[in-house]
Amino acid sequence: MEIAEAKIRIEQLKKNIGEHNQLYYVNNSPTISDEGYDKLLRELIALEERFPQFKTPDSPTQRVGAPPQEKFKTVRHIKPMLSLDGTTKEEEVSRFDKRIREGLGENNVQYVAEPKFDGVSIELIYEGGILTRGTTRGDGINGEDVTPNVKTIRTLPLKLDDVSATIAIRGEAMMTLKDFQALNKRLTEMDKQVFANPRNAASGAVRQLDSTITAERKLTFFAYEITQTETLEINTHLEEIKLLEKLGFKVAPYFKHCKDIKEAIQFHHELEKKREELPFETDGVVIKVDNLVSHEKLGTRTRSPKWAIAYKFEPRKEITDIQDIVVQVGRTGKLTPVALLRPVDLSGVTVSRATLHNEGEVKRKDIRVGDTVRIERAGDVIPAVVERIPACLSVAGRSQKDEKRNQPFKMPENCPVCNSKVIKEIDEKGKEGAYHFCSGGISCPTQLKRAIQHLASKGAFDIDGLGEKIVDVLVEKDIIKDISDIFKLTKNDFLPLERFAEKSAQNMVNAIEEAKNISLNRFIYALGISNVGEHLAQVLAKEFKNLDNLINTNADVLKSIFEVGPKVTDSIVLFFGNEKNRYVISKFFDFGVNIQEIEEKEEKELPLKGKTIVFTGELEGFTRDEAKKLAENLGARVTSSISSSTDYVVVGANPGLKFDDAKKLGIEIFYEEEFKEMIKVP
Ligand code: IVH
Numbered sequence: 001m002e003i004a005e006a007k008i009r010i011e012q013l014k015k016n017i018g019e020h021n022q023l024y025y026v027n028n029s030p031t032i033s034d035e036g037y038d039k040l041l042r043e044l045i046a047l048e049e050r051f052p053q054f055k056t057p058d059s060p061t062q063r064v065g066a067p068p069q070e071k072f073k074t075v076r077h078i079k080p081m082l083s084l085d086g087t088t089k090e091e092e093v094s095r096f097d098k099r100i101r102e103g104l105g106e107n108n109v110q111y112v113a114e115p116k117f118d119g120v121s122i123e124l125i126y127e128g129g130i131l132t133r134g135t136t137r138g139d140g141i142n143g144e145d146v147t148p149n150v151k152t153i154r155t156l157p158l159k160l161d162d163v164s165a166t167i168a169i170r171g172e173a174m175m176t177l178k179d180f181q182a183l184n185k186r187l188t189e190m191d192k193q194v195f196a197n198p199r200n201a202a203s204g205a206v207r208q209l210d211s212t213i214t215a216e217r218k219l220t221f222f223a224y225e226i227t228q229t230e231t232l233e234i235n236t237h238l239e240e241i242k243l244l245e246k247l248g249f250k251v252a253p254y255f256k257h258c259k260d261i262k263e264a265i266q267f268h269h270e271l272e273k274k275r276e277e278l279p280f281e282t283d284g285v286v287i288k289v290d291n292l293v294s295h296e297k298l299g300t301r302t303r304s305p306k307w308a309i310a311y312k313f314e315p316r317k318e319i320t321d322i323q324d325i326v327v328q329v330g331r332t333g334k335l336t337p338v339a340l341l342r343p344v345d346l347s348g349v350t351v352s353r354a355t356l357h358n359e360g361e362v363k364r365k366d367i368r369v370g371d372t373v374r375i376e377r378a379g380d381v382i383p384a385v386v387e388r389i390p391a392c393l394s395v396a397g398r399s400q401k402d403e404k405r406n407q408p409f410k411m412p413e414n415c416p417v418c419n420s421k422v423i424k425e426i427d428e429k430g431k432e433g434a435y436h437f438c439s440g441g442i443s444c445p446t447q448l449k450r451a452i453q454h455l456a457s458k459g460a461f462d463i464d465g466l467g468e469k470i471v472d473v474l475v476e477k478d479i480i481k482d483i484s485d486i487f488k489l490t491k492n493d494f495l496p497l498e499r500f501a502e503k504s505a506q507n508m509v510n511a512i513e514e515a516k517n518i519s520l521n522r523f524i525y526a527l528g529i530s531n532v533g534e535h536l537a538q539v540l541a542k543e544f545k546n547l548d549n550l551i552n553t554n555a556d557v558l559k560s561i562f563e564v565g566p567k568v569t570d571s572i573v574l575f576f577g578n579e580k581n582r583y584v585i586s587k588f589f590d591f592g593v594n595i596q597e598i599e600e601k602e603e604k605e606l607p608l609k610g611k612t613i614v615f616t617g618e619l620e621g622f623t624r625d626e627a628k629k630l631a632e633n634l635g636a637r638v639t640s641s642i643s644s645s646t647d648y649v650v651v652g653a654n655p656g657l658k659f660d661d662a663k664k665l666g667i668e669i670f671y672e673e674e675f676k677e678m679i680k681v682p
Contacts, residue, residue: 006051010059013044017060018159025154025644026250029666034610058130058158062151069209072144077123078168079227081137083303084116084286086310090265093287096309097261100289103298103306110290112237113267114255115282116310117222119174119202122150126167129160136206140303146206152215155644156223157248165231169249171223175202176280178643179218189533190567193357193434196384197376198281220280220644223249236290253664257290268311275313277657279643284312317376318344318351319389322369325356325409329417331450332530333438337362337409339373339385346377354383358434359411369406411436418444442482449475451528455483459534460526461515465508473497482584483528486512487591516593520547523595527585530571539563540572547595551576551585606635608678612645613638616659617652619672630679642667650675 134150420440
């Protein structure tokens with residue numbers, strides 16, 4: 001290709017991909033398939049490699065991350081990034097309004113109320129319309145230059161049309177609850193420490209020296225402020241929001257233009273009710289004077305503007321005591337210290353246990369039995385112990401006097417379940433990791449129990465009814481000795497067990513029988529190989545096509561697969577290298593398990609392949625489970641909450657808030673009849 005031709009094509013591709021990014025990530029209405037998009041992006045990457053002189057900072061290829069940095073540069077903000085005065089009390093909000101009205105000499109002041117995003121504040125600088133810098137808030141005066149990282153955030157434009165002046169956009173980098181849960185799931189599968197809440201996860205992602213990791217962690221940016229508005233014709237915050245949206249930013253999905261403070265307070269109450277259903281974490285409402293000229297008149301204090309207040313929600317935090325610290329054994333033998341707490345209510349949920357993650361974490365926080373601690377719940381994650389409250393600061397008499405505290409926690413030397421020796425994990429570099437493991441393998445009953453539960457779980461064999469209690473009994477009574485034994489169970493194995501009668505025992509056997517036909521990826525996942533979660537199992541199934549190929553592969557082949565790193569390679573080689581594991585696998589087939597060969601072609605033709613569907617309301621013709629199964633059989637992924645990656649929402653009678661969310665996000669809506677049409681049910 002000639003240079004001139006390449007230049008034109010690169011420009012075309014940049015524009016085209018930029019538009020698709022906007023449609024997909026901001027407007028939630030893609031007009032191109034994922035494959036089509038990847039093809040365009042690959043073409044651009046290839047052209048930019050051949051003609052690097054045409055690679056510009058606003059190219060969509062910049063979104064995949066840049067080479068790692070040594071450390072972040074510190075940069076000074078053009079204008080200080082202030083914080084907000086906050087309160088949880090309605091009276092204080094009324095006083096704020098009074099101050100504003102007096103300050104402006106106006107009887108009636110209009111406000112905008114919007115969510116207070118619980119993420120990481122970011123400032124973006126656009127020069128001549130091109131995103132040239134992204135910084136964290138830092139201490140408000142100086143921030144860290146995290147430009148390569150913010151460029152990976154797909155919900156912000158790398159280029160603004162029709163803006164030539166230098167402007168700064170401020171907003172919050174967030175991790176949606178869905179992305180947060182997926183990230184923690186991946187981290188758990190890799191036996192890595194999870195994040196306590198989406199804010200920490202977002203902050204960790206923003207502050208990665210290697211921006212390819214930021215890119216994987218899928219941040220979302222919500223914009224709320226433009227500084228240097230002199231050159232832009234906007235007079236109110238409402239216009240500011242509208243302009244941000246027009247420029248291609250994602251703004252708060254819910255906000256309200258309020259004719260007085262009462263309406264703003266009302267909005268706070270409404271949002272607090274909706275809080276648990278929002279796709280991201282919010283810790284309150286920010287109430288801002290709408291008129292921007294009034295902002296100038298009111299001015300700022302040292303650290304916060306006078307024209308805004310954060311009206312916060314009651315925190316989902318509580319104070320309680322640690323009654324005991326026990327050690328739990330996980331599926332892979334990982335030992336986790338768990339705090340048993342005096343039960344407390346945390347926004348409607350009674351909490352009596354909290355994870356302490358690992359021995360190092362307990363030491364760092366210096367948590368001991370008898371201590372008073374602050375616990376926190378974020379999203380729908382298990383609560384975490386945030387910090388110890390020293391006796392001198394705690395409510396009189398509740399906490400142990402500091403000098404009388406119990407001994408520090410220590411990991412036991414032997415597994416609390418099977419008494420095998422406890423060993424410390426060794427990472428790839430041969431260094432000691434953070435976690436302890438039981439060395440008993442599946443001769444440790446707890447590991448066997450959890451391995452069977454994993455095998456029966458939704459993403460694996462999906463055996464209905466084989467819950468924790470039954471599995472525990474089957475292992476304790478020695479009916480099951482390894483994971484394959486599930487498939488030799490007969491009615492007579494269940495009948496003598498408590499709570500089983502003829503019909504329930506038969507149902508159990510039927511469920512096991514039905515589960516025997518399984519796809520390769522589910523089978524691989526079901527084996528419970530360390531570090532191999534659902535996604536990696538899919539990657540392996542696609543790559544190896546059948547189980548024998550996978551069993552007989554070697555480390556070099558595994559390492560060459562995109563997404564398979566050295567840790568996963570080791571786990572797989574170790575697992576299949578173990579003769580006992582190979583023997584157990586052969587038993588599955590003796591008991592009639594059958595891995596279905598799914599032709600890739602067939603999979604591609606599934607009409608709902610790659611689509612994410614959410615159901616809301618009651619359907620007439622199906623139960624929720626039936627509808628879900630039908631959609632999944634056609635290749636769809638069915639999830640319970642709406643987010644920007646939801647493709648369709650199927651609506652039945654009396655739909656919930658999800659219906660409103662879907663409309664707001666512009667997600668395609670199907671009513672029951674249309675859904676039937678979609679899945680071709682007459
Ligand atoms: S407006 C302070 N609007 O919360 C200057 N800030 O706790 C005006 N924040 O540093 C900022 N959501 O970064 C504004 N809807 C929202 C916000 C928001 C979150 C951040 C902001 C500030 C921090 C204060």
